[in-house]
Amino acid sequence: MQKYLLAGLLLVTTTGLAREFWLEPARFWVAPGAAVHVRRVVGGNFQGTAWAGKPDRVMLFTHYAPGGAARSLLPAASAPDTLQSTVQLLQPGTHLLALATNNASATLDGPGFTAYLREEGLDYAVAQREQRHETDKPGREAYRRCAKTLVQVGPATAADTARAWARPLGLPLELVPEQNPYRLAPGAAFTVRVLLAGQPLPGQQVVLWRRGTLPQALISKLRSNQNGRVLFRLSEPGEYLVSTVRIEPAPIAATADWQSTWSTLTFGLAGPKRP
Numbered sequence: 001m002q003k004y005l006l007a008g009l010l011l012v013t014t015t016g017l018a019r020e021f022w023l024e025p026a027r028f029w030v031a032p033g034a035a036v037h038v039r040r041v042v043g044g045n046f047q048g049t050a051w052a053g054k055p056d057r058v059m060l061f062t063h064y065a066p067g068g069a070a071r072s073l074l075p076a077a078s079a080p081d082t083l084q085s086t087v088q089l090l091q092p093g094t095h096l097l098a099l100a101t102n103n104a105s106a107t108l109d110g111p112g113f114t115a116y117l118r119e120e121g122l123d124y125a126v127a128q129r130e131q132r133h134e135t136d137k138p139g140r141e142a143y144r145r146c147a148k149t150l151v152q153v154g155p156a157t158a159a160d161t162a163r164a165w166a167r168p169l170g171l172p173l174e175l176v177p178e179q180n181p182y183r184l185a186p187g188a189a190f191t192v193r194v195l196l197a198g199q200p201l202p203g204q205q206v207v208l209w210r211r212g213t214l215p216q217a218l219i220s221k222l223r224s225n226q227n228g229r230v231l232f233r234l235s236e237p238g239e240y241l242v243s244t245v246r247i248e249p250a251p252i253a254a255t256a257d258w259q260s261t262w263s264t265l266t267f268g269l270a271g272p273k274r275p
Contacts (some may be wrong), residue, residue: 019044020209020243021051021262023097025147028239028268031184032154035088038097041146046209046217046241060100062169066093066162073097092154094165094182099173103142113139117247121205121223125247125258141247142256146171150267156182157211170198173246173261175206178247181234181267190232192242192265193224200228201246208232209241213237219240237271 017040026037035081040051061073073085089095108116114135117126160180168176178191184233194201206223209217224230234240247260 093160
């Protein structure tokens with residue numbers, strides 16, 4: 001998105017529209033009882049800076065422990081340091097943390113909005129604008145974010161039957177893994193389901209990133225099948241980000257013309273020597 005800004009396109013309000021937003025724990029593998037900082041990050045190519053959103057933007061920030069009840073982290077998110085939270089992970093197994101925001105707004109001029117839609121695989125929105133003769137009209141967008149991360153506490157074993165990592169949360173747009181990545185080896189297949197309001201979303205562009213990949217972190221850009229599933233190949237150990245965005249016409253009474261929802265999932269993949 002930065003190239004659009006450099007080209008002189010108009011961006012209104014806060015940090016960048018059309019940039020990934022994700023949860024980034026300080027460590028993806030920890031010992032039982034460890035306290036982990038979880039940053040909220042915005043950026044591109046799996047490189048970013050701390051999200052500058054205010055506490056009232058956060059609608060949900062929840063920790064799902066294996067075999068335990070969900071625990072809201074909103075009190076921690078409302079603390080003076082709004083850019084990272086510390087979570088203590090007690091139980092062995094794979095823990096899930098999830099965050100969802102309310103809307104912020106942004107505007108791009110007509111050509112810039114079209115370029116953004118095409119880059120994100122939102123061709124159906126480009127077609128709608130063309131049909132309505134709105135191609136040259138500025139794109140006024142309300143955007144919200146849903147982010148999930150998986151953290152492994154202790155060794156990943158078959159004894160972790162709670163499957164907190166696979167739990168659908170009912171987010172507006174959600175990426176749900178069908179395998180626990182902490183039990184996979186490099187080269188393994190990894191399937192993600194895309195859910196829109198809890199229902200499988202076919203034909204949705206989903207992007208996979210791996211940190212440290214040069215010249216960019218982008219690994220794969222695929223579309224979901226009729227059941228909302230996307231199958232990736234996790235070729236190397238490291239830290240991964242899965243990302244998708246959906247855009248739809250905003251309600252008539254809204255101050256924006258379009259409503260977008262961004263969704264991400266982050267996790268680590270161990271090397272062959274990691275227990």
